[in-house]
Amino acid sequence: MDLTELHHTLTEKPPDYTRLDGPAALDGLRTVLRLRTVLDHHAVTLVSMLDRLHVADRQGRSLRELLIVAGCAPAVASRLIRVAASLDLAPRLAAHLADGVVSIEHADAVMRGIVHIGTRRREPLDDESRQRYVTDLVAQVFSGATPAEVAARARTLGNLEADDSAAGVPAGEDRSVDRLDVSVTADGRVAIVGDVDAVIGAKLASAVDALSAPRPQPDGSPDARSATRRRAEALEQVLDAAAMAAESGVLQGMPKYQTVMTMSADPATEAVPDGARLGWVGSVTAATARMLSCDGVLTPIVVDDGGVPLHMGRDKRLFPAHLRKALMVRDGGVCIKCGAPGSWAHAHHIKHWVDGGDTSLDNGCLLCPACHDDVHHHGWQVFLGADRHPWLIPPATVDARRRPLPAYNRRTMRLSDTELAAA
Ligand SMILES: [Zn+2]
Numbered sequence: 001m002d003l004t005e006l007h008h009t010l011t012e013k014p015p016d017y018t019r020l021d022g023p024a025a026l027d028g029l030r031t032v033l034r035l036r037t038v039l040d041h042h043a044v045t046l047v048s049m050l051d052r053l054h055v056a057d058r059q060g061r062s063l064r065e066l067l068i069v070a071g072c073a074p075a076v077a078s079r080l081i082r083v084a085a086s087l088d089l090a091p092r093l094a095a096h097l098a099d100g101v102v103s104i105e106h107a108d109a110v111m112r113g114i115v116h117i118g119t120r121r122r123e124p125l126d127d128e129s130r131q132r133y134v135t136d137l138v139a140q141v142f143s144g145a146t147p148a149e150v151a152a153r154a155r156t157l158g159n160l161e162a163d164d165s166a167a168g169v170p171a172g173e174d175r176s177v178d179r180l181d182v183s184v185t186a187d188g189r190v191a192i193v194g195d196v197d198a199v200i201g202a203k204l205a206s207a208v209d210a211l212s213a214p215r216p217q218p219d220g221s222p223d224a225r226s227a228t229r230r231r232a233e234a235l236e237q238v239l240d241a242a243a244m245a246a247e248s249g250v251l252q253g254m255p256k257y258q259t260v261m262t263m264s265a266d267p268a269t270e271a272v273p274d275g276a277r278l279g280w281v282g283s284v285t286a287a288t289a290r291m292l293s294c295d296g297v298l299t300p301i302v303v304d305d306g307g308v309p310l311h312m313g314r315d316k317r318l319f320p321a322h323l324r325k326a327l328m329v330r331d332g333g334v335c336i337k338c339g340a341p342g343s344w345a346h347a348h349h350i351k352h353w354v355d356g357g358d359t360s361l362d363n364g365c366l367l368c369p370a371c372h373d374d375v376h377h378h379g380w381q382v383f384l385g386a387d388r389h390p391w392l393i394p395p396a397t398v399d400a401r402r403r404p405l406p407a408y409n410r411r412t413m414r415l416s417d418t419e420l421a422a423a
């Protein structure tokens, strides 16, 4: 049968679904899903053909790029290629896909499971045991398992393989299956998905646990951050600490890494308007760009509208060690807002360096990453009082009267002192 004809029939004379009752609609959906699976099988077969005929090679592209250009989403292209490459090894699974009874997502999970089991033993899987595992995993599919549940079953089978083989590494300690994926999501956030062995996991958990304890707010109210947010911010502290240790030469042989941020500026004035871009993540707001360029481990580069660097802000921007020490002394060695240890803190520019603020004791203060975020994004303000100490002004949502608050190390001052010093 001609597929073009089928396409024509479906688009020109679509069935009228509007008059169906519930059970009939569900039946209709089942048929459509089965048809979709059958078509997925056609796609898999055609991808194998494209591969065999070296069509992508001739165009100077990878097969994946070819599929993406043809209209596949990246994840779909990767899945088609994986299934096309592995389906020959499992003829019975291929037949289920062709009949439309096992979806391509499930078939992919089964074949990935087989690859996983193979990695858990010393010798490659022989034909007989491969078919046994395919049968086992397909049985899971028929009993209603999701692709994630198929993957979990494959991990169990992999563990049994590891126990039997001379290699015998328990799953929890097997580095060969470790993975960590960091990918930018459609809304410009970054998804981190990992599956690591017990040793890496224990290091991560203990570092994050130690750094994610709740800290009370300036007024004594409990830390408003959720536990998950505190863990995310603890991870940032671990990364910042590693970058700083590498930068200072404490970690011998550790490559120095810099997260680069570019900001476009008017070449005449070198004033930085919006349009900052962060590393490989992409666009960030001007408020975030300012926060990131306050201090620390990130290299901001100001570029003209052609993307040519105008100057590196680093030398005049960062607080040198002696000034950091002075900040530690003046601010009592803690974040001025919440009292978190100063060794975690960023040195914040009270008047931003982009706006002509200098890097000096009177223009700096210590803020932990969370409080630094509050200052740049959530309406908290910092100013230098007549007493040459930093003061905080809460946003109206926190204190309707926006009364100035002294730095954390000076909160024992009496109210009359407070009014004098903040004047
Ligand atoms: Zn803080």
Ligand SMILES: [Zn+2]
Residues within 6 Å of the ligand: 290, 291, 294, 347, 348, 349, 372, 375, 376
């Ligand atoms: Zn700042």
